[in-house]
Amino acid sequence: MTLQFKAGTYVGDGTDNRNITGVGFTPKFVMTGDATGASDGKAMRADINPATDAESHSIGENSGFLADAIQAIQADGFQVGTSNRVNANAVTYHYMAWGGDATDIKTGSYAGNGADNRGITGVGFQPAWVVVFGTQNAHARHKMNSTGAAVDTGQYFTALANAADSIQSLDADGFTIGTSTDVNAAGQTYHFVAIKSNATNSFNSSFVGNATDNRSIAGVGFQPTGVIVKAVDANAGVYRTSTETGDNTMPFRAGAEFANGVQALEADGFQVGTDARVNVSGVTYHFLAFRAAPAAPVVDTKNTFFMVME
Numbered sequence: 001m002t003l004q005f006k007a008g009t010y011v012g013d014g015t016d017n018r019n020i021t022g023v024g025f026t027p028k029f030v031m032t033g034d035a036t037g038a039s040d041g042k043a044m045r046a047d048i049n050p051a052t053d054a055e056s057h058s059i060g061e062n063s064g065f066l067a068d069a070i071q072a073i074q075a076d077g078f079q080v081g082t083s084n085r086v087n088a089n090a091v092t093y094h095y096m097a098w099g100g101d102a103t104d105i106k107t108g109s110y111a112g113n114g115a116d117n118r119g120i121t122g123v124g125f126q127p128a129w130v131v132v133f134g135t136q137n138a139h140a141r142h143k144m145n146s147t148g149a150a151v152d153t154g155q156y157f158t159a160l161a162n163a164a165d166s167i168q169s170l171d172a173d174g175f176t177i178g179t180s181t182d183v184n185a186a187g188q189t190y191h192f193v194a195i196k197s198n199a200t201n202s203f204n205s206s207f208v209g210n211a212t213d214n215r216s217i218a219g220v221g222f223q224p225t226g227v228i229v230k231a232v233d234a235n236a237g238v239y240r241t242s243t244e245t246g247d248n249t250m251p252f253r254a255g256a257e258f259a260n261g262v263q264a265l266e267a268d269g270f271q272v273g274t275d276a277r278v279n280v281s282g283v284t285y286h287f288l289a290f291r292a293a294p295a296a297p298v299v300d301t302k303n304t305f306f307m308v309m310e
Helices: none
Strands: 004-011 018-020 029-034 043-046 056-057 071-075 077-080 090-100 105-111 118-123 129-134 140-143 167-171 174-177 188-194 202-208 216-217 227-229 238-241 262-266 267-272 282-290
Touching: 004 238, 029 071, 043 071, 043 188, 056 105, 077 090, 090 238, 129 167, 140 167, 174 188, 227 262, 238 262, 267 282
Parallel strands: none
Antiparallel strands: 004 090, 018 077, 029 043, 029 090, 043 056, 071 077, 105 188, 118 174, 129 140, 129 188, 167 174, 202 282, 216 267, 227 238, 227 282, 262 267
């Protein structure tokens, strides 16, 4: 099965236990955030999280698990509570959801032990992207393959530079972690999401900023439905989905969508502006591009002709 991806939007109504449907599959991982900056930040949840209300995590802040945010993963979407991160009245939210089988996306958990160079195995493939988040107050950490699969440099979603000793490498059957308490504090539980790159709808690479406005980042091979960009320096990570309009980009940390970031999703990639979070001259940026899996071709059984020859 090809990796499944959906970008969507909804307007908050402040109602508890609200179901966001229409994803089209059962997600394994969901990220959502408000476009106005009125909330405390963005939220995410994996299907591996225990089935309780207080089991989603902040994306950009140093935080533990959150109550009343993404309360559950469901068959056709997810459920949100009353937190302003996910469901403030009259506020617009943009989300990304990933799904699929274990050949393309794997979720799991492990107990931290503080040991350096510790392999987390059993993923079943070499990931292009791994996200790790813990139950205690800690930053969510991630690593894209374009940072160097064997290079000890993990990424933040927030405004912090890449750093060592978190997700140290992306391996043939999983990933290696270091001693950072964000990923491996003794006695703490951590959840992870691992996604494999494929030619159909998942692409990872990097580019060097040049401060030029309206700059196209091409070579993706498809028109993305969603894009994630993170600089190697202390600029916050950002995302843009097909549900956003105009020159708007979402920050992963608390704050409103902004202009001059990822300005458009194009036929073979995306366009960036001059904002420091996406295009400072000389700074390296790593990105992920996803699109909704193409629909299966329709077979016209009504107008099919057969010829039998003897």
